[in-house]
Amino acid sequence: MSLPAVSVSFVPADRSVGTEIVAELSRYGLDVWCDDNVLRDGRLQIDEVEEQLRRRDVLIVLLSTASERSAWQKMIVGAFCSLIAQGEHKTLLPVRLDEGRAVPLLLQGTPWIDASDRKARDIARLVAQALGITEVSPTELTAKETTQSHDDGAVRASDPPHRQPPSPSRRGTQVFAIANQKGQTGKTTTAVNLAAYLAEAGHRTLLVDMCPDADATTHLGVDAHRVGGSIYELLVNDDVAADDAIKPNLNPNLSLLPAKVDLYAADIEFTYLDQREYRLQRALEAVKPQYDFILIDCPSSLGWLTVNALTAADGVILPLQCEYFALEGMQQLLNTIRLVRDRLNPRIHLFGVVLTMYDPRTKLGTEVVREISEHFPRERFQTVIPRNVRLAEAPSFGQTILEHDPRSPGALAYKDLAEEVIARAAAIKASSA
Numbered sequence: 443m444s445l446p447a448v449s450v451s452f453v454p455a456d457r458s459v460g461t462e463i464v465a466e467l468s469r470y471g472l473d474v475w476c477d478d479n480v481l482r483d484g485r486l487q488i489d490e491v492e493e494q495l496r497r498r499d500v501l502i503v504l505l506s507t508a509s510e511r512s513a514w515q516k517m518i519v520g521a522f523c524s525l526i527a528q529g530e531h532k533t534l535l536p537v538r539l540d541e542g543r544a545v546p547l548l549l550q551g552t553p554w555i556d557a558s559d560r561k562a563r564d565i566a567r568l569v570a571q572a573l574g575i576t577e578v579s580p581t582e583l584t585a586k587e588t589t590q591s592h593d594d595g596a597v598r599a600s601d602p603p604h605r606q607p608p609s610p611s612r613r614g615t616q617v618f619a620i621a622n623q624k625g626q627t628g629k630t631t632t633a634v635n636l637a638a639y640l641a642e643a644g645h646r647t648l649l650v651d652m653c654p655d656a657d658a659t660t661h662l663g664v665d666a667h668r669v670g671g672s673i674y675e676l677l678v679n680d681d682v683a684a685d686d687a688i689k690p691n692l693n694p695n696l697s698l699l700p701a702k703v704d705l706y707a708a709d710i711e712f713t714y715l716d717q718r719e720y721r722l723q724r725a726l727e728a729v730k731p732q733y734d735f736i737l738i739d740c741p742s743s744l745g746w747l748t749v750n751a752l753t754a755a756d757g758v759i760l761p762l763q764c765e766y767f768a769l770e771g772m773q774q775l776l777n778t779i780r781l782v783r784d785r786l787n788p789r790i791h792l793f794g795v796v797l798t799m800y801d802p803r804t805k806l807g808t809e810v811v812r813e814i815s816e817h818f819p820r821e822r823f824q825t826v827i828p829r830n831v832r833l834a835e836a837p838s839f840g841q842t843i844l845e846h847d848p849r850s851p852g853a854l855a856y857k858d859l860a861e862e863v864i865a866r867a868a869a870i871k872a873s874s875a
């Protein structure tokens with residue numbers, strides 16, 4: 443019988459575990475070659491994986507999402523799982539090494555070997571059996587029978603029962619998600635500068651950075667690589683309190699709940715977190731009374747991070763860039779708001795539409811303003827944010843526009859927008875009192 447050449451990738455199990463398994467596998471006469479090159483700088487090297495698949499019959503992927511694994515490792519498991527789930531690489535053999543629940547969820551319908559918490563020798567036997575190698579049998583094996591497994595929903599069934607969400611605080615704090623799944627529409631610029639002017643007007647304001655690229659954090663002059671506690675820990679760890687992560691009073695009345703790159707992993711971790719739609723709402727509950735306004739800068743996607751923002755918010759502020767196709771994709775966001783309102787948060791509504799990067803010299807800009815006024819006569823803010831180079835350069839100084847150039851047209855526009863937001867929020871509060 444010709445034995446398959448087996449290449450083992452230590453993803454993201456550590457090298458010592460991987461090496462032990464390789465040693466055990468070689469006892470079956472397999473041509474084992476191990477490599478952890480598929481991981482570099484914390485990223486999955488797809489080209490390297492493709493190369494391994496060309497050279498080898500089988501690539502065993504050791505997957506582990508135990509709680510002590512870093513966010514990067516979990517993210518890489520996610521990347522591998524999506525590669526495997528796409529089904530294009532039949533020779534990838536996924537092996538789950540621990541009880542982490544992400545792998546079964548991510549690999550639904552795709553066969554994987556369950557070697558949770560087995561010894562290296564047992565794992566090797568399970569792998570050999572999956573490869574159909576039974577002739578060479580090492581002695582003294584103690585593993586249970588092979589458990590090549592398909593996810594059949596059992597993991598879901600054993601999930602903790604869905605408890606009722608915590609009831610939102612009605613102490614008067616207004617929480618707004620700054621959202622648009624389209625990229626580069628001015629979400630972060632609006633979140634940071636609106637927050638700056640709300641704070642300047644005397645309102646205690648918290649800016650929550652829900653974007654893995656941490657643009658709002660950097661914009662406020664905070665180094666996202668050195669923040670320590672951040673929104674990520676708050677979302678995935680029940681033992682972290684918001685006060686431990688918040689940078690209070692960066693400017694008078696303006697505090698920041700920062701983000702860092704680990705947040706990229708959160709979308710994967712959410713798949714096995716309890717009450718995953720309510721993580722942010724729950725995290726903010728304790729600190730809400732300390733603020734008049736909480737603004738959440740959302741990422742350009744409608745994943746778990748945005749769903750969490752919409753579940754925690756009272757309203758959505760939607761920045762629309764004055765350009766062709768400004769309304770493109772908006773239906774998706776409006777549908778998502780509707781879904782969240784029906785199922786998760788009855789308070790959520792479209793609080794306002796703000797037009798950004800307006801250039802009065804172009805006919806297009808004027809047309810977009812007219813079109814939005816027709817579609818959203820009540821939601822549209824009268825203030826239109828002009829295209830202004832001062833707004834574009836302020837982030838590189840780690841400054842809000844209020845600090846960078848308070849007399850610039852961009853600054854004056856955000857000041858006006860803040861006044862509109864304050865007045866509209868007060869009107870809504872008065873009408874619902």
Ligand SMILES: Nc1ncnc2c1ncn2[C@@H]1O[C@H](COP(=O)(O)OP(=O)(O)OP(=O)(O)O)[C@@H](O)[C@H]1O
Nearest residue numbers: 625626627628629630631742799828829830833834
């Ligand atoms: N009014 C404006 N005038 C000039 N440049 C602007 C203006 N608003 C935003 N920009 C610039 O446009 C780019 C996109 O803006 P911003 O980062 O706020 O958008 P975003 O929607 O948060 O993007 P992403 O989807 O990447 O999170 C940035 O470089 C920003 O500095």
Ligand SMILES: [Mg+2]
Nearest residue numbers: 629630653657
């Ligand atoms: Mg942004």
